[in-house]
Amino acid sequence: MGRKERIKELIQANPNLSFLATLFILIIFVSFFLQVAYFNHFIHQRLEESVESTFKVFQGKVSDYIDLLETIYQIEFIPEFGELAESKGLLAELVDILNEPAKRVKVTELGVFYQGKPFLTWHYTQTNLDVKACQPTRIKNGALLTVMRPIKTDKYNLCGVLSFDISYHREVILTHALFAGVISLLNLFVVIYLTIRALKSEVSRINAQKKLQAERDLALLGRMASSFAHELRNSLNRVFLELQGLGVSTTNTFLFEEIKKMLQWLEDILLFQKEINIKAEVFKAEDFLLEAQLFFAGLNKKGVNFYVESKVEEVCGDRFWLKKALENLLKNAYEAVKEGGTIKVSLNKEGENFVLEVFDDGEPLPSSSDKLFEPFFTTKREGFGLGLYLVKKVAEAHGGVVKIIPQTEGKTFQLSWSCKPKV
Template sequence: MAENLPDSAVELDREALLALNCQLQERVSALTALHRITLALGSAREPPELLRLVVEEAVDLLRATEGVIYLVEPSTQRLVPQVAVGVEIERFRVFSLETDEDLVVEAAQSRVHRVSSASERSGREDGEVESLRLAVPLIAEGRSLGGVVLRRIGASDLSAVEEELLWLLAGHAAQVLHNCRLYGELEQSYAGPEPMMRVAAFAGRSPVEPVDRPLASSQIDQQVMAGGVVVIGDLLSDPRYSNKQVARERGFASMTSAPLRAHDKIIGTIRIYTGEPRDFSLEDQKLLAAVAAQAAVAIENADLYRQVEEKNRQLSESYERLRQTQRALVLKEKLALLGEMAATVAHEIRNPLTAVRGFAQRIARKRSDDRVCEYCTFIVEEVDRLNRVIEDVLDFARRLSPSRTPTDLNALVRGTVQLLQEELVQNEITMVPNLDLSLPKVLLDPSQIKQVLVNLVQNARQAMDREGTLTLATERRGDFAVLIVSDTGGGIAPEHLERIWEPFFTTRTHGTGLGLALVRRVVEDHGGRVEAESRLGEGTTFSIYLPVHPPPPDDAPAATSSDSASSDAPRSAP
């Protein structure tokens, strides 16, 4: 008898599933928000537009009621409010970084986010409410550009996902803001981008040096990884450049290189080569640094996107495994209860039913009253029906390993048809055989597969009620012998098609819901599988795949799969 599982085990899995589901949804929402923010900030070109986007996205991200962004005024070392969302900008004052004390001042100076909670009057009869005030710094190229201050109702702490996204938003916004400032400075001091565009055009050639090599492996990379921009006017004469032969073959004359810096971390370098000797100006170097910074943020975001996608994939797989485990636990619990019930049913019900049936038959033989005989016949029929229900339960509860022997599947089908022929004729059902005579013998348990076929044929008969066509076919498909049972009944509703394999599922007024359970379990014990296709109003087809050369049987029958089950479920819409 199967061992009962404690309710705590199933409940624990449910709680784990709910927690994983919430975590998965939060990660997906975070990924969507990050993608939207990156696109929005990447499309902003003017500082006012960028600042408003930053505050709006931060307010939306943390479900805040209001937000404001401060920028450092370099000449006076003051934090000046620039844009506010959800509140008037006039409510915010200017802070001195040197003398004033405030959450945003602390964040800008320490370069870490600051959080404070406070109680405020709500303006209603219920008194005070808790609010959370948060300041996060804007840092680019190692300098603090300002900070974002948010306020939301409720004193709950930030979740790990909220904190991670807020830092990414602030870092990305600071870098884009820094680049906007660089572009503004260059537009004033630099006539146009054509010279740099001509330099960038050479980027389409093959790399001068091998792609897969450690960073800082050359003198140039060592200088760039230290944070500087390197300019080499003559590649053929400068001792820092080692691949002179390659440069000569490719026709490169000059080079400049800048670090790819993202959030104060250098993740790589970028190099630009020219075909003619060139002394890169300060404006050229600033523009390259801005392009490199933007590229670094894009690369880091792409890597983050990949990591989040991978994390979501892992969470999805874990969620699916836990879901299947829970289904298996529930099924095991049902089967354990079924085993206990079967033993009780066999002992407590079958013997009294035998007595009732015998006495009803005896009364019918000794009484000439037609009405009494009719009642006795009805009693016998109902007792027989109850015995069939008991047999279904007992058959499903006792799991017997198949006793395989080489069997002619076509002969087994013919024998089963003869057994059920009269029942089919009485219901005006036409049986159409379509047997593959070249089918080899299959190693199977004849009695178990015969029971499978009987269950499917009886289901088909009940689905068609009267006047239908039942097709029985066999064929070879690869390594499988396939037994097909097809009817022209009312079909199975799409919402029921998956559930027909669940234990005890049925919408009929009669039946235990175990017929298809037995079918699927027997077929899987033979190393095969069963498939069902159905269309409402057209009929249903069951295909039984049995391996022609099955693997050696295990010492013990395989554990029931999480979906192995169900029944003589309805073959027509309820």
């Protein structure tokens, strides 16, 4: 099953849970954006408050300095006051006050102008501001915020310009956004993880219910088929004996072959219903493969080349059921090969596991090969599709598996199992 099909199956397993998970994911994203937006608004508000308070201090100090200079020199204020030694000292004091260590917003440029002429300047680089008109202006350039406003004293109208370093506030916003993003991602992963776990659990529950129902249906079908097969087999056996009693020659191959074929089908149905109870024993591999050769000799009407190979001397398992599994694999291989084809049986041991392989150079695997071991599934015109299902049951009863291995020409059915004989 592909990834898309798997996701589709999970979503279809519980649409209500899928809807709730989608809703939670949407809430997480909306919550993240709301957090970032709110914190951004909050930080900008704090920044505005800091700028406003700094500008008020700036305006008050400039007004006090002008009054002080007029008192000292006993003349009205002129821009040339800025060249006085006292003004230099006042400027240094003003910068220290505006850039107190506790403040997060630092002043990087300062300018005070009267009628377009500079009075006090510190690191001033602005050239695109009309300080004569002094219209309230805000310019943001990266981490630098420049503010120009009129400064009104009791007697004069001046223009003040301050530039602020707002990198701290930007870093706080980015840090919070990153933190909120990490928390949101963690919440997202938790929701997705819990949703997938819940959906998988639901899928497992549904599959278990389907499997249980299928097993019940198969059991019922098996009981019905077994009853029917018993009666039909008895009738066919009586027909077979009556034909012989009437002197019908067994050389009439068509008639007798058809009866034998129907008897074999009935045996398949009876084995399908029969419960497999494993009675493990150790037996010779040579004898086991000899039985397979004798079975295939009676089956081979197409001149198929048949080979057996064993790398072990003894085999452990239920001899009866392993024999039935091998016979079904041989019949399946025989039906797949053409006249003069090749079938090879090999018996080996890999670690603690016995491995039985049946190779044929016949038709390649069909596209529906994953269903070959399901009951009543067949790609042939005859039969009930129970042979490979029986092989699977025998493998699982031994605690093993059966699988198909594609080859360059043909295919190999591999049955592997572990076994410890009862003492």
